Every structure is written in structure tokens, then in C-alpha cells.
């Protein structure tokens with residue numbers, strides 16, 4: 001996209017295929033009028049699946065008192081309203097559609113969305129009907145990417161109401177690639193281990209050292225098998241002990257039982273082994289000393305987070321890893337099945353009262369937020385954003401296209417990013433833009449952990465910039481930035497006044 | 511607390527070591543015998559006069575083979591101390607007690623291994639044998655999660671130290687830089703002539719965050735032996751005696767093996783505090799009487815709480831003590847003048863006792879002024895059940 005015009009022209013001269021692809025660059029397509037107005041049922045379904053409890057989208061009373069003066073659509077739904085239905089009829093006159101047809105015919109049949117930059121002039125209200133015009137921005141020369149050979153296709157869609165008021169735009173980029181032409185290894189595996197290096201250890205957790213289970217700690221490992229975290233408790237005096245002992249050091253009793261822990265705790269200390277590397281682990285290994293709310297501590301792996309997310313004092317919650325199958329049927333000692341406690345960040349409480357720009361600083365970090373990725377979220381998210389590509393809902397077809405399972409579509413990633421930011425900063429956070437880039441896919445069973453920080457801030461206007469990322473076990477799924485407006489500066493008040501004026505005008509009209 | 515009976519009445523009369531290498535090319539038993547012979551030569555004592563042997567439970571060379579190899583025909587005392595690197599001053603204390611009780615006249619304390627070319631401790635415990643003794647069960651709380659090496663266990667303390675006491679990776683680095691500076695002028699040190707800078711430390715790779723490669727001691731092949739006898743007999747031998755002014759072992763409340771993470775606080779080293787209290791109370795000495803110290807440095811972070819537990823600085827202030835250069839040769843308390851285990855060699859702390867002997871004799875390569883007329887502190891392994899002693903010149 002940033003290549004000098006001259007070199008593009010030179011290459012095109014001896015690449016007729018590329019020249020054909022780039023023929024329509026810069027040409028706008030026909031006007032596309034949304035089939036339905038912005039409407040509450042679709043908003044509600046979207047908010048349900050994204051698990052976004054922001055009342056501005058669904059609660060008329062709360063929304064009326066908000067900066068928006070009434071119900072608004074989630075801003076990342078901007079490019080959902082004009083989407084074609086499941087039949088995906090494409091207008092032949094569209095330059096974007098034409099390029100995609102050419103690429104499909106040339107064998108670049110697979111599609112992967114990579115970027116989406118949304119700019120919102122204002123929020124949309126139920127009843128408004130949108131029309132859009134897409135303009136092909138660029139088609140790249142053939143690139144050899146990790147998932148295959150293909151061309152990046154970029155287009156910009158401008159949105160307006162049918163009355164002609166510009167409300168926003170989306171710059172969208174996708175890779176059209178030939179299935180089966182990718183590298184065998186994912187990009188992370190290729191990067192971490194160069195030629196000649198020892199192969200990485202097998203991360204299969206069943207290869208980890210097994211715990212030595214004896215009469216003194218049997219209760220703990222039995223509990224783990226039942227996904228129950230047991231803390232030794234003295235039957236006589238109630239004292240809790242870790243590690244367990246046959247005798248209570250407080251009262252001397254040999255009668256020892258246990259209490260089931262709530263699973264909530266905080267990080268007390270941490271260590272991240274890099275070397276030596278042994279089978280059973282993915283390096284670097286995140287380990288933490290977790291202080292349970294009952295008062296005892298234990299060691300466990302820290303999951304659903306990256307090294308840079310580790311903070312002493314961070315709230316954590318229990319989850320489980322069924323790490324080892326039984327070596328002998330029926331065994332309950334070290335040869336039995338093994339389950340290990342693990343701890344992940346806690347989804348933070350939704351911020352209900354929007355943060356003022358006056359209380360924030362550049363560099364402030366947003367709380368970590370783990371998002372469990374289920375098939376329901378992936379399928380529901382795709383359908384709620386009118387994305388019917390089979391890779392988002394049909395596992396057989398996704399696997400035939402070379403994926404390990406269905407994967408999340410970019411609109412769901414956008415929606416989750418938006419929810420994350422407004423849950424951190426408050427329901428009346430106003431989005432001016434949000435730009436995302438996708439990396440590794442989110443598959444069912446993954447946990448994507450969102451993190452972010454404030455990168456710029458204007459106290460006078462209340463405008464802030466944030467960067468954020470959503471990371472799963474294999475790397476960054478989504479990285480992005482957003483421009484937001486918070487209370488405490490002039491812009492939020494201006495948006496409130498404009499919303500009130502728009503409502504008054506609508507009232508007057510009706 | 512009154513003085514231990516052996517204190518001031520027993521002494522180290524000889525020290526001997528093999529060369530310290532990464533590949534000895536010979537058996538661990540040969541290393542043990544060479545070290546013992548060297549200690550006896552240093553003292554000018556016939557091997558057959560030795561009637562006691564003390565060592566570590568981790569030692570692979572049994573007393574009977576060492577005895578046979580040395581040509582000793584009768585042993586009246588042989589005993590061992592458990593818990594790895596925590597043992598060195600402990601086995602000297604055992605020897606001193608045996609001597610003072612009249613059980614043995616001359617006791618050799620020895621430790622020898624091919625820790626680099628043979629089984630490396632740094633490779634971790636993933637090959638722990640199956641079984642579920644109370645000792646093996648301790649690993650259940652850490653090994654399945656990937657905390658398999660001593661470095662990984664110390665790292666857990668280090669992260670908390672950084673959080674609670676404001677210690678930085680650079681502070682750990684300053685310990686390593688100091689030890690390597692001392693090793694650079696010690697021809698016997700593996701890192702002779704090879705000092706490092708703080709930048710070298712900061713750019714060394716992570717072994718287990720927050721620990722870097724240069725926070726970790728070496729892995730070495732070698733042997734070290736120490737000859738203990740009564741002060742009276744030592745005076746008749748070839749070298750000036752290193753008088754055992756005090757010695758102590760220590761375990762603290764809720765003690766674990768390098769993984770005492772379930773105590774109220776992870777700051778400090780309660781087991782070392784038990785040693786410090788005994789040393790000061792039984793000897794009548796205090797931090798101001800110590801000319802130089804050999805502080806166990808398998809990993810740089812635990813040098814800090816040792817300075818605090820012995821009262822060289824206040825709790826939480828070791829980083830400031832180190833930042834202002836007090837552990838360097840021209841500082842208030844020169845530490846690890848031989849280069850420590852970070853710089854000279856990792857012989858489970860036994861080479862540190864030999865260095866203390868050289869300091870009180872006045873023969874160290876980095877001799878500290880006043881040490882040969884004063885007192886030298888040596889500590890054993892940190893984070894484990896441990897030991898410490900004070901040596902004094904015989905004047």
C-alpha cells in the first residue's frame with residue numbers, strides 16, 4: 001500500500017495478471033442501500049453474543065440519560081447493516097466483487113480478513129437506513145504468507161444515511177489466498193527456532209513430571225481429579241495448612257481433613273523458566289505463587305496471559321488442566337490420572353460509571369480480561385454480523401480448507417475489542433475510531449486475553465488514544481488502537497449536546 | 511547463649527583442592543582423594559593420622575572408599591549433613607565437635623564431584639525416580655508446573671524481593687560483577703582474567719526470569735578438603751591455624767528445600783537468621799568485627815538477604831549497601847574475595863571455607879587488610895537448611 005507508484009507501474013508492465021487485478025483501483029462501486037434500518041432486535045442479539053451489557057444499546061431509560069440521549073447501535077456494527085444475506089449475492093458492477101471473482105477463478109479461493117479500520121462520525125440510532133459506497137483502494141502483488149500465497153485486497157466503504165449524512169467509513173483488508181500453499185509450521189514456530197537449533201520440547205502436558213502421591217497428599221490429588229481445590233484443614237482447630245502434614249502444627253492433632261477453596265486468589269510471586277527446556281511445557285513457562293483468599297499459598301501455572309501481563313497482586317481464578325492420563329486403569333496414586341490446578345486472570349467487573357479523563361494518565365494500563373472462546377461465540381458472532389463464510393460455522397469445511405477448526409470472524413474480534421474498552425472505561429465511552437489487525441486465529445477452546453493501555457490523552461477535549469491486544473496461547477489474535485472520547489473534557493459535552501439536538505429534531509419531525 | 515565447647519579450641523589446620531574445571535577427566539573418587547591428600551600435605555600430616563571423615567549426604571564417594579584410598583586403617587567418626595549446599599560449615603562443625611569430644615583427633619571434611627561433566631544439578635529434577643517418600647512428595651508442589659531447577663526456585667523469591675524491597679535486576683547484577691571482578695585476579699578461578707560489566711549481566715539471557723545467566727553460579731568439576739583438629743595440635747602443624755571461633759547450623763520456621771514459599775514472608779532468610787544469632791551470641795562478635803565474608807552465591811539474589819540477616823545492613827537495605835560498593839575489595843565488607851561460586855568454582859561452598867582460611871592466614875590472592883588479625887564469616891547454601899562459621903587468626 002505504501003509502495004511508490006512508479007515501481008508498481010513497472011512491475012505491472014510485465015505482470016498482466018496483476019495489472020488486471022489493479023485495473024479498478026480507485027473506482028467507486030454502486031450505491032448499496034441497507035435492506036433493513038438499524039434496529040433493536042439485531043442490536044440486542046449482537047449485545048447478547050458479545051456479552052456486552054452496555055445499557056446504551058438496549059435500555060431506553062438508561063440510554064436516554066446517557067451522552068447519546070437514547071438507544072444507539074454499538075459502533076462496531078457500522079458495517080453490519082448493509083451486509084448481503086446468506087445468499088451473498090454480489091453486484092457484478094462492484095469493482096471489489098470483480099477483483100474477488102478474478103482471484104477466485106485464478107485459484108485464490110480462500111479468504112482471510114486481516115485488517116479493519118472503522119471511523120465513526122457519530123453513533124447510529126434505530127430507524128436510520130444506511131447506504132454505502134465501496135471503493136477499491138489497492139490490490140497487492142502476490143505475497144507468500146504463512147497461510148499461503150495470495151493477494152491482499154483493500155477497499156474503503158463510506159457510510160451515510162439515506163438522507164445523505166456521512167456517518168462513518170471502514171477500511172477493510174483481506175488476503176485472498178490459494179489453499180494448501182502455506183508453510184507447514186505456523187509463523188511462531190518458524191520464528192522461534194532457526195535452522196540447526198535443537199527441536200523444541202514436546203509441550204504435551206502428559207510428559208510433565210508426575211506428582212509423587214502418598215498418604216499425606218492423596219486428598220489433594222483426589223480433589224484435583226474432581227476439579228476441586230482442597231486445602232488441608234485441621235479437624236480439631238480448623239487451621240489451614242499448605243503443604244499438608246500428617247499432624248497439625250498449631251494444635252497437635254493427627255485428625256486432618258480439608259476445605260474446598262473458592263478458587264479465588266492473588267499473585268504473590270512469580271517465576272518464568274526459559275532453560276533448560278524439557279518435555280511437557282511450552283517455553284517460557286509462566287508460574288506463580290498464588291495466595292488463596294483462604295490464606296494459604298500454592299504454586300500453579302499462570303494461563304490465559306502473556307509474560308508481560310504478570311503483576312504481583314493481580315486477581316486470579318482457578319481453572320484446571322487434565323494433564324496426564326492414567327498409566328494403569330484404576331490407579332489413584334502417581335500412576336493414576338493427574339489434574340493440575342492453573343490460574344488465569346479474572347474478568348474485571350464492568351465499569352458502570354464512565355471514567356473521567358481527569359483521573360487518567362498516559363501509560364495507565366487497562367485491566368486484563370480473559371474471554372473464553374466457544375464455538376457458540378464464534379458461530380453466533382459470525383451470524384450476528386451477517387458473515388456466512390463457512391470457516392466461521394462449519395468445522396468440516398473449515399478443516400478441508402486447512403484450518404484446525406472453525407475460527408472467529410473479524411467482526412466478532414472487533415465487537416469483543418469494543419466491549420473490552422467500554423467495560424474498562426465505562427458505558428459512555430464514545431468511539432471515534434477503532435482499528436484492528438488480526439494475527440493467529442481464535443478457535444473453540446482458546447481463551448483470548450485482552451490487555452491495553454492509554455497511549456495519548458488530551459485533558460481539554462477528553463480525547464484519548466488506547467492500544468489493545470487480544471492474545472491466545474499461540475500469539476496475538478488481534479492488535480489494535482482506538483480513539484475515544486471520555487467525560488471531563490469539551491468533546492463529550494459537545495457529543496451530548498449534538499445527540500440532544502438530534503433527538504429534539506426527530507421528536508419535532510414525528 | 512554460651513560458647514559452643516569446640517569454639518576457640520578447634521581449628522582448620524589444612525586445606526586442599528583439585529583444580530576447578532568443566533571436565534576433570536577422572537572419577538569423583540579420585541577428585542576426593544586428591545583434595546584430601548592436598549589438605550594433608552598443606553598441614554604436613556600423615557594420612558593415617560586421620561580418624562574421622564565428614565561430608566554431604568549428596569556426596570557420591572563413600573567414607574570407606576576415601577579411607578581405603580588414603581591408606582587410613584581406622585576410622586572412629588564418620589557422619590554426613592543433608593540438604594545439599596547448606597552443609598559445608600555444618601560438616602566442619604561436626605568435625606570440630608568430634609575432635610573436641612575426643613572421638614577423633616584429626617577429621618577430614620571433603621566434597622568432590624563432576625558436577626559439570628557428570629550429573630548437573632542445573633538440569634533439574636525431571637528425572638526424579640518414581641516413589642512417594644515425604645522427601646519426594648515435596649517436589650509434587652512444584653515439578654508438575656515446570657519449576658524443576660534451583661534457578662527456578664530462587665527466581666520465585668527474587669520476583670517477590672524486587673516487588674517488596676525495590677530490588678532490581680541490576681542489583682543482582684552488581685553482586686555478579688563484584689564476584690567476577692574478584693575472580694579475575696584469582697589464578698585458581700575458572701573466570702580468572704575474565705571480569706564482566708553490568709551491561710554484560712543485563713544482556714545475558716534469562717534462565718528463569720527474573721534470573722539471568724550471569725546470576726547463576728557455575729557448574730564445576732573439582733574437590734575440596736578441609737582438615738579439622740584441636741587448636742593445640744594445629745599449632746604443631748605446618749600452617750597457622752584457622753581458629754573455629756563459632757559454627758552453626760540452621761533451619762527456620764516452616765522450612766522447605768529452596769522452596770520456603772509458604773511462610774508469612776518471603777523476605778529474609780530465617781534459616782540464616784538462626785545461624786547468625788548463634789554465631790554472634792556464642793562468639794561475642796558482631797558484624798563490625800568481620801573483616802571479610804564468603805557469602806554463599808549459588809544465585810546472586812540471595813547474597814542480599816544474607817547481608818541483612820547478619821546485620822551488615824538493615825532489612826531491605828542490602829541493595830543500597832551493594833549499590834554503594836560496600837561488598838567490593840575497598841568496601842566496608844569485601845565479599846567473596848576468591849570470586850565466589852559465580853567466579854571461582856561451584857564446590858558446594860567448600861571452596862569458600864578454604865578462602866576464609868587463606869584470609870586468616872594472610873595468603874589470599876585478594877587479601878583484605880586486617881583479615882589476618884581479625885575474623886572471617888563463611889555461609890552455606892541459601893534457601894535450604896544451612897550452616898555458617900567464623901574463623902579467626904590464632905593470636
Ligand SMILES: [Zn+2]
Nearest residue numbers: 234237248251
Ligand atoms: Zn489443629
